[in-house]
Amino acid sequence: MQVFKRLxxxxxxxxxxxxxxxxxxxLGQSFIEYPSHPQTYGDHEVPTQWAGGPSAITLTLETxxxxxxxxxxxxxxxxxxxxxxxxxxxxPQNFDNLDVVNLYGARLPLLQQMSSNGTSTLSYxxxxxxxxxxxxxxxxxxxxxxxxxxxxxxxxxxxxxxQWTLADEGDLSLxxxxxxxxxxxxxxxxxxxxxxxxxxxxxxxxxxYNRSYSILRAPQNADIGRIDVEFxxxxxxxxxxQPLNGSHVYVALATELPILLGDVNLDGAVTFLDIAPLIExxxxxxxxxxxxxxxxGEVNFQDLGPFIGLLSGT
Numbered sequence: 001m002q003v004f005k006r007l008x009x010x011x012x013x014x015x016x017x018x019x020x021x022x023x024x025x026x027l028g029q030s031f032i033e034y035p036s037h038p039q040t041y042g043d044h045e046v047p048t049q050w051a052g053g054p055s056a057i058t059l060t061l062e063t064x065x066x067x068x069x070x071x072x073x074x075x076x077x078x079x080x081x082x083x084x085x086x087x088x089x090x091x092p093q094n095f096d097n098l099d100v101v102n103l104y105g106a107r108l109p110l111l112q113q114m115s116s117n118g119t120s121t122l123s124y125x126x127x128x129x130x131x132x133x134x135x136x137x138x139x140x141x142x143x144x145x146x147x148x149x150x151x152x153x154x155x156x157x158x159x160x161x162x163q164w165t166l167a168d169e170g171d172l173s174l175x176x177x178x179x180x181x182x183x184x185x186x187x188x189x190x191x192x193x194x195x196x197x198x199x200x201x202x203x204x205x206x207x208x209y210n211r212s213y214s215i216l217r218a219p220q221n222a223d224i225g226r227i228d229v230e231f232x233x234x235x236x237x238x239x240x241x242q243p244l245n246g247s248h249v250y251v252a253l254a255t256e257l258p259i260l261l262g263d264v265n266l267d268g269a270v271t272f273l274d275i276a277p278l279i280e281x282x283x284x285x286x287x288x289x290x291x292x293x294x295x296x297g298e299v300n301f302q303d304l305g306p307f308i309g310l311l312s313g314t
Contacts, residue, residue: 029135031109031254032057032124039080039112046079046111053255056127059111067118069246071239076116082250084108084172092177093210100172100213108172108252110139115233116246122229124253129154130224133289135167136216137252138201141190143208144234145247147201149216154225161199165287166192167217176209187211217256220297227253256289262310264291270310278307 030052037047046059063077084095086106095108113122141147151159169189176183187209190201201214218224233247262270264277281291281299291299293306
C-alpha cells in the first residue's frame with residue numbers, strides 16, 4: 001500500500017501538467033470485405049479482401065447437408081454478404097446508433113451465416129499467423145441462437161480462449177419494429193461465457209430484433225492461424241423463396257481500432273485523470289490495452305516510466 005501511495009504522489013506532481021498527447025502509432029481499423037458475394041448454400045469458400053490487413057485469408061463454410069428448408073427443397077445453411085451502412089431516417093432496424101458509428105465507422109461489412117435449425121462452422125484461415133489484436137463482431141444472436149468461437153495456432157493447436165476479451169456489446173439500432181409498435185426498446189445482448197476451449201454466446205430470450213452486437217477481441221502475440229465461428233440455430237427456414245426467416249447471425253472481422261496509450265479512462269487524452277484507473281488496474285492485476293504503455297502484453301510496474309513520460313510530454 002505504501003508503494004501505491006508514493007506512486008500516486010509522484011504521478012500527481014507530473015499529472016498536474018495535464019498535457020494531452022497524440023496517439024502512439026497504431027494500425028488503423030481494417031475490415032475483411034466480402035465483395036459481390038451472393039447467398040451461397042452448402043460447403044463453400046467465401047471470396048474475401050482484407051486491404052491493410054495483416055494476412056491473406058481464406059474463408060470457408062462447413063455445413064450439415066441434411067438440413068433442408070421446411071419445404072424439403074434444397075439445403076438451407078448458407079452465407080450471404082450483408083453490409084450495414086449508417087442511415088438516420090427514423091426507420092426501424094437501421095444501423096443508426098451513433099455511439100457505435102463513432103467507434104467503429106459508418107459501414108459494417110457483415111457476412112450472414114444462416115444455420116436454420118442445425119449447426120454450421122464459418123472458418124477464417126490466415127496465411128500468416130495473426131499476432132496483432134483483432135476484433136470479431138458477432139451480431140443478431142437472438143431467438144434461441146447459440147454461437148461458439150474457437151481459435152487455433154498455425155499448427156492447428158487450440159488457443160486458450162480465456163486470453164480473449166469482450167471488448168464491447170450493445171445495440172446497432174435505436175428504433176425497433178416490435179410487430180405491434182415502433183419502440184426504442186434495446187435489443188438484449190447475448191450471454192457471453194469464456195472457457196479455455198471456446199467463447200459461447202447464447203441468446204437470452206426469444207426476441208428477434210436482429211440488432212444486438214458483441215465484439216470479441218483477440219490478444220496481441222496470439223499466433224492465430226484459424227478462427228472458427230460455430231453457429232447453431234433453432235428456426236427452420238420456409239424455403240429459398242423466403243430465405244431470411246431461418247436462424248442466422250452476422251459476422252465481421254477487423255483489425256483493432258487505434259488506441260491512445262496511457263488514456264486509461266478513455267476520454268481521448270492522457271492526463272492526471274488517468275492515474276487512478278491505472279493504479280486500479282495495477283492493483284487488480286487486470287489488463288487494458290491503453291494501460292499497457294510499453295506494449296509488452298502485460299500491465300505492470302514497467303509501464304509506469306513510459307506513462308510518466310507521456311504525462312510529461314517526453
